[in-house]
Amino acid sequence: MTSQIPPLAPPETPTALPGFRLWPGLLDATEQADLLAEVRAGLEAAPLYRPTTPGGRPFSVRMSNFGALGWVSDRQGYRYQPTHPVTGAPWPAIPARLLSLWDALTGWPTPPDACLINLYQSEAKMGLHQDKDERDLTAPVLSVSLGDTAVFRIGPAPDETGKGGATRTVRLASGDVCALTGPARLARHGIDRLLAGSSRLLPGGGRVNLTLRVAR
Numbered sequence: 001m002t003s004q005i006p007p008l009a010p011p012e013t014p015t016a017l018p019g020f021r022l023w024p025g026l027l028d029a030t031e032q033a034d035l036l037a038e039v040r041a042g043l044e045a046a047p048l049y050r051p052t053t054p055g056g057r058p059f060s061v062r063m064s065n066f067g068a069l070g071w072v073s074d075r076q077g078y079r080y081q082p083t084h085p086v087t088g089a090p091w092p093a094i095p096a097r098l099l100s101l102w103d104a105l106t107g108w109p110t111p112p113d114a115c116l117i118n119l120y121q122s123e124a125k126m127g128l129h130q131d132k133d134e135r136d137l138t139a140p141v142l143s144v145s146l147g148d149t150a151v152f153r154i155g156p157a158p159d160e161t162g163k164g165g166a167t168r169t170v171r172l173a174s175g176d177v178c179a180l181t182g183p184a185r186l187a188r189h190g191i192d193r194l195l196a197g198s199s200r201l202l203p204g205g206g207r208v209n210l211t212l213r214v215a216r
C-alpha cells in the first residue's frame, strides 16, 4: 500500500481554507478493507465504548484508540491517557500502514502517538469543536475515513474575541484522507451527518474515522 502513496507531491485538493488538505480516494477498495481488518483486530483488544462529555452527556459516536496515548472524555474532562477507561489495558499499537501514511503525507519529523477511532452509526454526529488537547498544536492531525460518506463541516479557528468565521461542508467518502495543518490546525470542525447507504464497506452501514495525532 505504501508504495502507492506519493512521498513528495500528494494529490491534495486545494481548499478554500488554507492548511486544510484533502486527498480524495487515496485508499483503494483493497486498502480500505485491509485497514478496516486491522481496526477490527485492534478493537478486539480495545473495545469500542461510548464516552460522555464533561457535562455527562453520552457521545453519539463510540470510540477507542490505538497508540501510546488515547483520547478520552468523561466527567473529569478531555485528556489523553495510556489506558482504556473501561478495561484498564494499554491501547493497541498504531497499525504500521497508518504510520506510513503519516510519514508520506505530513512530513512531520515525529510519528503520531495517538490514533482516535470513532465509529458513527445511523444518526451519530459530532458537534463543531477544535482539536486542542495535544501538547504541540502545530503538529498536524491526519484523518482517514472508512465506510459511509460523512458531511464534514469546517471553518476557521475562532479569532481573539472567540468568534468563528463561516463554515462550509466537505463530503468525506470511504478512502478519503484529510489533514488539519498549519493555519487550519485549530479549525473548528465536526460531522453533521452520514449519507446512509453510500458505502458497503461496513456491513449494516456506518463510518469509521481514524485521526492520527501527536499528543505529547
Ligand SMILES: O=C(O)CCC(=O)C(=O)O
Pocket (backbone or CB within 6 Å): 116, 118, 126, 131, 143, 150, 152, 172, 189, 190, 191, 209, 211
Ligand atoms: O469523524 C471525523 O471525520 C472527525 C472526527 C473528529 O473531529 C475528532 O475525532 O476529533
Ligand SMILES: [Fe+2]
Pocket (backbone or CB within 6 Å): 129, 130, 131, 189
Ligand atoms: Fe476533531
